[in-house]
Amino acid sequence: MALVDAALRAIIATQKLSYAATVNPDGTPNLSPKGSIEAWDDRHVICADIASPATVRNLRANPAIEINVLDPFSRRGYRIRGRGTVKDAGPELEAVKGALTRRFGDLYPVTGVVVVEVTAVRAVVSPSYMFDPGAEESAIRREWMGIYKARPVEAD
């Protein structure tokens, strides 16, 4: 059974921002944004190492990783658990480099790729769905798109 299924692929493709948690040497959590997440196959996701020294250091010592990817409008997403390996060559590296180059040219120095062997995927939803039995995704999406749209472009 595919752990990286069509629903998870869709959210990764549309959101393009995830948060990756690894374990620091002292056991504390390290939570780090990763905009380069891509689905690789039905058991792996990948992201670029551009500027993630602590994530890479942690994975080399302990492969435990959990990644969150959420749609802030529908208030739904996934928690991806797995084992992360850092590679400095190979098709996964070429894939993340290619995706970043198509979007941003050669702006980013990609020094490696984190390849996550996915061991579990759990859907996660906002409490909006849990505590309001009539909650409809379309209404929640409209409400939150309005909230984001109403935000001033410049912070005061």
Ligand SMILES: Cc1cc2nc3c(=O)[nH]c(=O)nc-3n(C[C@H](O)[C@H](O)[C@H](O)COP(=O)(O)O)c2cc1C
């Ligand atoms: C929106 C956003 C997206 C980012 N995407 C990536 C990424 O895909 N790869 C990367 O290496 N760093 C990325 N970064 C930068 C790292 O998150 C940042 O350098 C962080 O401090 C690294 O922490 P770490 O060493 O604990 O991983 C991103 C930062 C932001 C704010």
